[in-house]
Amino acid sequence: MQTKKHTPNPSQEGNHSLRENMDILKFITAGSVDDGKSTLIGRLLYDSEAILADQLEALHASNRKNDDGSIDLAILTDGLKAEREQGITIDVAYKYFETDKRKFIIADAPGHIQYTRNMVTGASNAGLAIILIDARKGVIEQTTRHSFLVSLLQIQQVVVAVNKMDMVDYSEDVFNKIVADYKVLAGKVGLQNVTYIPVSALKGDNIVYPSAKISWYTGDSLLTHLENVQLEVDDTSSHARLPVQWVVRPQTDELHDYRGYAGRVSSGSFHVNDKVTILPSGFSSSISKIEFYDKELAEAVAGTSVTVHLADNIDISRGDIIVNSAGQPQLSNLIEADLCWMDTRPMDTSLTYLVQHNTKTIRCKISEVLYKVNINTLEKDYEEDFKLNDIGRIVIKTAEPLAFDPYQLNKANGGAIIIDSRTNVTVGALMLRQAVD
Amino acid sequence: MSKNRLDYLDELEAEAIYILREVAGQFEKPALLFSGGKDSITLVHLALKAFRPGKFPFPLVHIDTGHNFEETITYRDEMIARIGEKLIIGHVQDSIDEGKVIEQKGKNASRNALQTVTLLDTIAKHQFDACIGGARRDEEKARAKERIFSVRDEFGQWDPKRQRPELWNIYNGKIHKGENVRVFPISNWTELDVWNYIRRENIPLPSIYFAHQRDCITRNGQLMAASPFLNMDDEDIIEKKNVRFRTVGDMTCTAAVESYAFELDDIINEIASSKISERGARMDDKVSEAAMEERKKGGYF
Structure with missing residues (x-):
């Protein structure tokens, strides 16, 4: 036999690798190389055991070390040769890791002002932003810049990671002063849902594991927070939007009149029999059927790729958008x-x-x-x-x-x-x- | 507002289908590069979900090194018969016969590097303006920065410094004549995601992905399938081993891993606990840290 079919084994549902109903959190890290951003991401990957042996081997073989001789975790995220040579992150790099609770995609974007466009790019898909602040420097010009961009791109959740706490003797006063300063900035740029965490990426304090050196801090470590933070989806009918990507027309004998509008629901949710309007033409109709491959669905929620059918024969093509008639854009x-x-x-x-x-x-x-x-x-x-x-x-x-x-x-x-x-x-x-x- | 977010496999699937439909909508002559490996098999499954009951708006293209695992070719032909879509094959042997490339010599000779030329010729011959591939960003550091729509110049080259910004889910597929776009719908999937998806969707795979007995030799610390394509000498000792393959490529550069994973669930457990990345089993990536980046600039997939 050349091919092999398998049957799912329900007895292994609880297995580490077979988890279901996990969601994905995409987040961006904003900070510069001097704030230890690459080290922070490296630490997250290293301590959560997301690095494989051959990658570790390359890491140990590299001649870039920290001053104390420990391995430089920043190498893990500096992808391209030019960047390795210059020691800075130029482009957005995507990193993947998971824990028992969630899957994560990190958009690692550079923090210097000349790479603002890269940060905007990385921020466009992020549900959460980590803004790094060097505990010795506090809220500075680049913090304002990064926070403004996070607000401009409307990232739902913000974590202010006050890094290099080891360099300020893990001082609670230093941390509190930075939190107070940042609250003023957050008000100015219009950021809500801000969480503050004192960390040392270099020493591993409060990144994955809580730190005894920061006993005055009672909140979650960075990873625990990332695992548990709630992100919301707008699935109300009134915001239902389906940009038409492709018209499915098999034009076969048995499916002669089949005409399905394929697209991904970008927001809200559609139901069979919903009254809809096609824009920009303004024609209205109602949804007669929602299909997904071999299944018929009663509802299509934001994020799903489906094919919808309308009760009326209207000229619709790619570039049109189907919206709920009761809540038009x-x-x-x-x-x-x-x-x-x-x-x-x-x-x-x-x-x-x-x-x-x-x-x-x-x-x-x-x-x-x-x-x-x-x-x-x-x-x-x-x-x-x-x-x-x-x-x-x-x-x-x-x-x-x-x-x-x-x-x-x-x-x-x-x-x-x-x-x-x-x-x-x-x-x-x-x-x-x-x-x- | 609700708190019901999509399950990760549903989200990855919906994103990939969206990307495939963007290719269909934005390009005149797209193609899906099919290697016979699990990633491109997953792409075909996603294309079924994106376009059925219609036909695929693109043919499948296989760049055939001639050094294939027989099981892969059998699988490919059975699959094409099952789904009824068009297959175009580009032969590396033709590029050799035409003198466009020269077969490598020596013990570690492989046709892996030669297939770039055949790929570019096949793209030019059929005037493909977009090629869909199964590369993933988690495979390698250079890939981690590649766009989902990745523009190649008329020499097939990727310029990492001049990539277009890619925002939200808006993919800019505008190109000049002679250029083409490589599209990676499963960029955001990890190896384990692919396996879990294959399991959930009950997608058949070529048998070499599962543990089986095979004659192997050990070379540069890796297990290689003994085959007529591998240049062997007296130092090479053939041993029967229980192995499976984590990737499916040219027989001369795809290393096996010792395994007793006979079923999909065994494989998923093995990968979840594995300490070697998937590309660690590709000999050609071991050459240097920047090997992949160099090859991509030259037009390798």
């Missing part, structure tokens, strides 16, 4: 948005760019620059030029109306990218805010 071709510019060529208001929102890619122009933000000081700046890593508020004009939700209310239907049609490169990230009358 905004529809406009003139939209105020926050913009992060990501290209070395500055933004040019005289150029026509492309905007990609969900499954739709159309022409656009930046019709107005309202202001830029100095992301180190949070002061507004009224210069018109948008260069690499600049962030600010603009008005975008699109060739056709976009059906969008404000990013702050619905990330999945409020984010978009700008593409330079000369180079085809992604040059900007848009967080859509509201239609301009």
